[in-house]
Amino acid sequence: MTKKQTLACFSSWVLAAGLWAQAPSPTPIPDFAALAGSSNLAYERLSYLCDRIGPRPAWSPAYARAASWAAEIMKQDGLENVRLQPVEVPVWERGSARLLMLQPTQRELPVLALGGSVGTPGVEAPVVVVRSLDEVGPQVQGAIVLYAFPMSKPQDYGAGSRIRSQGASRAAAFGAKAMLLRSLATASLATPHTGMLHYEEGKPQIPAAAISQEDADWIARLVSSGVIPVLRLELGCKTGGKTLAHNVIGEIPGEKRPEEIVLLGAHLDSWDVGQGAHDDGAGSVHVLEAMRLLKLAGVRPSRTVRAVLFANEEFGIDGGKAYAREFGAQKHIAAIESDMGGFLPAAWSINAPPQLMGWLWPLLATTSLSARPGWGGADISPLASQSVPLIGLAPDPTHYFDYHHTNADTLDKVNPEHLQAGALALARLAWVLANAPEVK
Amino acid sequence: MTKKQTLACFSSWVLAAGLWAQAPSPTPIPDFAALAGSSNLAYERLSYLCDRIGPRPAWSPAYARAASWAAEIMKQDGLENVRLQPVEVPVWERGSARLLMLQPTQRELPVLALGGSVGTPGVEAPVVVVRSLDEVGPQVQGAIVLYAFPMSKPQDYGAGSRIRSQGASRAAAFGAKAMLLRSLATASLATPHTGMLHYEEGKPQIPAAAISQEDADWIARLVSSGVIPVLRLELGCKTGGKTLAHNVIGEIPGEKRPEEIVLLGAHLDSWDVGQGAHDDGAGSVHVLEAMRLLKLAGVRPSRTVRAVLFANEEFGIDGGKAYAREFGAQKHIAAIESDMGGFLPAAWSINAPPQLMGWLWPLLATTSLSARPGWGGADISPLASQSVPLIGLAPDPTHYFDYHHTNADTLDKVNPEHLQAGALALARLAWVLANAPEVK
Structure with missing residues (x-):
């Protein structure tokens, strides 16, 4: 989570989901919690990312290890078109x-x-x-x-x-x-x-x-x-030169409209202190776990769901910009990002063209989380120019800035159940959007 | 507060003051809160000690400045026999x-x-x-x-x-x-x-x-x-040699039994990180403020009330030992220490010979704080061999060890009203003990 988040990110009106009419989803939402089972793979993966890979600025060897690790997980989980997208990033040493x-x-x-x-x-x-x-x-x-x-x-x-x-x-x-x-x-x-x-x-x-x-x-x-x-x-400190990092991309191709994309994103890089547990290890494993559960559902979604773990959000949003340059012309019907920590999910933070809200509104309601206008996410923000609805997962913000960008952003600050709840929320929303009726 | 504090310090039974019969004090307790007035001199003094003198290990120039400052305050406040007692302390540089x-x-x-x-x-x-x-x-x-x-x-x-x-x-x-x-x-x-x-x-x-x-x-x-x-x-780190530090002592001599002493103590030294705000700047200004209020009462107590700000609690309790060597043979009827932080007073922590509890018990009750068996204080602990009742002021312990011995033990962690409440509690207990009937 970077500097562009503003007051709107954590304030303004919140609508309780209960106030909305529950719009029926054309395809019933799978029981993702049951599919997740009794283990907590999101937390296990976060543990590995934090404890064994550690802090991972985009220019570091640790980032390269993180990217390989994430790509390998996507393959293991059965995602398709798993690939590393090269991203040029600046080098800075503390x-x-x-x-x-x-x-x-x-x-x-x-x-x-x-x-x-x-x-x-x-x-x-x-x-x-x-x-x-x-x-x-x-x-x-x-x-x-x-x-x-x-x-x-x-x-x-x-x-x-x-x-x-x-x-x-x-x-x-x-x-x-x-x-x-x-x-x-x-x-x-x-x-x-x-x-x-x-x-x-x-x-x-x-x-x-x-x-x-x-x-x-x-x-x-x-x-x-x-x-x-x-x-x-x-x-x-030393600044100097550029190096290559990579966005990590994997997909569940759509059955009926494979060219239409629902993006699930987070940033895999972190600052070079602490373990990048909440920022944004949590978001990264949210995305991995949501994709695993979508795949486990055993039913292809209508649209393509694409996971993107972005490089270098922290030091220039280079991964988000590179993604938008290469793929921005594709038809993204929504981009969802998790970059506000691994706390208990509280709301969706929506940055969408107003004319799309009539379509989006009842779909959000089916996820049982409230929604508010606000920030979507740094990495997906370059897609705003293509009028893509940007949706941020907004967990309880109370303690996020206790740990953010410090040596204390470590695994022990993450509650495993709250972390898993975030993954389930992403899976549900991605499912609903990928199977929603045509965008009006 | 140093290593010798044990489980007993913050646990075991607590007796609500309300359960006790209110024992009448032979001399009514002055309204110390009214005497304190609307300013908060304890907090002002703690601000100076933290912000302008700072961390003050006993061997440091900052400790020497703190000792001069404290002695000057005692004189300004009208205490008598204000003096610096030399204490040999070891030198250690981080x-x-x-x-x-x-x-x-x-x-x-x-x-x-x-x-x-x-x-x-x-x-x-x-x-x-x-x-x-x-x-x-x-x-x-x-x-x-x-x-x-x-x-x-x-x-x-x-x-x-x-x-x-x-x-x-x-x-x-x-x-x-x-x-x-x-x-x-x-x-x-x-x-x-x-x-x-x-x-x-x-x-x-x-x-x-x-x-x-x-x-x-x-x-x-x-x-x-x-x-x-x-x-x-x-x-x-470098260890080496010894240097001289000083306990700072001042008195309100007793009217009727000047040879009997009620000691009010805290340690003036701190670790060399942070500002030593809770440990034990708070206790030091508790003692100074309690003495000022006792003096302001305008009535000499029966017994002598003696303030002692000890040197080098943190690195060997040298001030406490030196005090006991030089003054331990004097008749101390009680020693009270504040070295558990500047939080809201919660109880008295009592380490006293059981045969004195019949005398002490109703006196404690008049202060409106509960009491429990426990630790008195590190600096006064060498007086235990003289069978002196040791009484520690025990504030709310919840956050003490969040800050203790760290760079975060700073002024901002101290609530001014809670700090002042500690000074008032010490003044009341000192008054009651100094004017109590003969020890039985």
Whole structure:
């Protein structure tokens, strides 16, 4: 889940499914829960992905292993046309990081470079604290700028991630020497959260890193009381070149309208810290398990259901863009993404052309989850220009940003039953859409 | 709060104050809440201690600043006989720390050296996982031992801290190369928790560090599935020599029995990470604020109330031992300590000779807090040999071990009203004990 998710992702109206008339599906929905059986293959697979493959930025050897592993699973489960789609991705290496307070006391503070940051052997400067992009001005000349944006709830992520993305260039334009970000989080135990930044062309590129909410608030309190801390930031980051990663694609070809596609997607890459358990290992195994269950149903759907595990959502959405370039002209009747964690499913988050809602609405209702207008998903977002309805699986968001992009995004944070419920929801919706009457 | 706290500290029976007959105090208890006024001086002082002085191991310049600051406050508040008692303390410097997984994947893991650990330029070895001291045997020869003790609730801390203290020597006796500990915590966001270890004489001294619960559980899962991780631990720790720190002492001399002492204590030192907000900045300002309120009451108590802010609880209880050596022969009728955090007061934790309970019982009841047998406090524990009743202020323990000994033990974790409630509780109990009828 990346920066483009906004307030709409986790708020606005929610319609209880119970309010809708239950529209009959032309083909009865199989009992996917019964097909899943007593084991929890989604969780077993997530365990392997987290514990044995681990964090997997798109440019890493771990990502290549993850892609091979996922393709092998798709084949084992009987999917067809299993293939790896090449995706060119940028390379970025985190290296070591150190943040020292030099004044008024000497301390080392937990820190994580922001993804894409340039390195620095060491930059020392006093701190200027701001809370938004708009507050940046000539006062940051020669300073380390701390964006102390007060994220406290999931809905704040959209505004916060804009600061993470644009804050370095904004500050650099006014002569700042480095950028620090109060971590975008809903809970902290001195936990820094990474995430991607974007350098604007033509602006100086300054090093950028996230610090814990505790330390950001401490520095802000010092400044409020008239004490200006002096910090030293050392980052071993290296940006350079491109490499090849791969989207992993597999299908259950449709019986009657094989050229019409229902896409089930998630991103297989993760940040290079933690295990990428909720972001987006959970989504990846949701998709694998939903496809397995659809296949197990033993009845071909009318339309083709296509699973796509995308490369490099975290550092440029390159897999999503490559997919749209190569396959965007095909007839996608819907694209469904799971990239909001492995918590208990709560709703569908819908980004669809209004004229398609009359068709989509009763179909969503058959899945027993509520729906709301909102974000579909980063990887499927390039399909929006083809007027494809984008549908995000939106689980309970309460704790997602406790773990997101940190060393704490690990297997132990995932409840196996909640994870499986997500896979079942995807299977049901994919089934209903793949067998729905003609799009009106 | 240090390793000697055991299960009894946070469990066993609790008597609701409402069950007791309200024993009349010979001198009415002043309205300390009214005396405190609308400001929250305890919180203001804790803010200064955390934000401006910061973490303060007894051997650090920050501790010396904290001691001067506390003595100055005692004088400002009108305490008498304010003095610094010299305490010899060992010196230990954390230096840098790095833990790398080399196999089956390459990762850097969050780590904190255990207090007192020897350094190492780098030790590499496969991991052997155990869950208790008893499981250590010849199988750890040449390995890095991970004690994956499954702490999940405050009551587990006693057993866990014995492992932290004794685990290195136990493992070294069987030829282990280093010791790792699953952090002693009730919550984790990839958060390592430090704390003191003890090397047994005559055993090899091996480096020792704490890792996050997430990583410990991951390593344990790998081992369970037949994969033996290889780790590399680098610690820049340095142990060496002694230095002088000071207990900070101030008094309100008693009117009628000045030679009888009610001690109010906390430890002023903290670990060298975070801000030492709950452990034990909260206790320190509890004591300062209680003394200020007792003084503001304008009526001298019958007995002397003595505040003692102890040096070096965390790394050897040297302040408590020095106090007992120099003043233990004086007549202490009770010693009260606050070293279980700044949360909402819940109970008194009583470690007293049974024959004194008939006297103590109705006095405790007047404070409107329940009481239970348990731990009094580390710093006052050396007074137990003089049969002094030891009384610990026991706040709500739910979140104490979320923050304890980590970078997350910071001011933002302290609720100002809960903090002040602790100071009021101490003032009331000190008043009641100082004015109570003769000890029977």
